[in-house]
Amino acid sequence: MRFAVLQLTGCAGCEVSLLNAGDELNLANLAYMPLLVSAHDVPEDVDVLLVTGGIRTDEDLLKLRDSAGKVKKIIAVGTCAISGGVAGLGDRHDIREHFLAQANKGRVPRMLPKCSPIDTEVEVDNYLPGCPPVPELYIKLLNDPQSLKTTSIVCKECGRKKPKEIRPDTLTAGIHKDIDPELCLVKQGQLCVGTSTRNGCGAICPRAGFPCVGCRGPSNNLIEKDADAWFESLISIFRRMTDIDPVLISEALKSPHFALFLFQFSDYADTELEKRPKEKVL
Ligand code: SF4
Ligand code: SF4
DSSP, X not given: OOEEEEEOBSOSHHHXXXXXXXXXXXXXXXXXXXXXXXXXXXXXXXXXXXEESBEEXXXXXXXXXXXXXXXXXXXXXXXXXHHOHHHHGGGSHHHHHHHHHXXXXXXXXXXXXXXXXXXXXXXXXXXXXOSSOOHHHHHHHHHOGGGGOOOOBHHHHHOOBXXXXXXXXXXXXXXXXXXXXXXXXXXXXXXXXXXXXXXXXXXXXXXXXXXXXXXXXXXXXXXXXXXXXXXXXXXXXXXXXXXXXXXHXXXXXXXXXXXXXXXXXXXXXXXXXXXXXXXXXX
């Protein structure tokens, strides 16, 4: 299967993660990827086009439209391609002003009025959320796509214990060196959102002692609902598992620390987009 990677505006983390798959991927099948393969454009004989990054500039838009007609299948990869992510930060007023000032000097492509997910322009066959998707997800995607079907949440891959009798009443922030390696991070007062986030990443963050920030996006139960449902689910789970004030949970979820990842959900509420059908989300 010949595949190509079209990089729109993003941070290139999705490409680096793909390359971290190493020998598990047959890079002889990689037809185009500006970070790695020198080629002018997406060639005609491509089976699968992975699109990373959001539609931030006029150049992104042209590249995406031009490439979409040449390939058999399009997969939106990573938060930026799916809902804006890092690229979407440019919609913030002060950042936009900065880039427009640079654009006036002719250093950057012309910015579009708003950053958009790629399915606002082209038909997308599948979505692979993650910021970035971990290498194991790329390996499954390109070698055995059927194995990617998931119906579960990050907690299932995490395996930390959730004893009912432990109910923290304080939200703790930041990195803690004295984290219990076996106890659920929520039970240690951490803002872990693995309870409502789709699995597939191997729970790499909570297993290493860092709370899940939801980069894989909402679980199947929530993906076809709006952002409010996702927030309500999280708040109600925290109420069931802890005695922490729900207002504090709500405020923390909207804090800058989480804002980047929660674009994934807030964009669902802010736009007129059709909800992504769960069958398409890997
Ligand atoms: S630490 Fe997070 S991912 Fe792990 S069980 Fe607890 S809530 Fe779920
Ligand atoms: S544990 Fe959460 S934040 Fe970390 S990679 Fe998985 S979904 Fe993303």
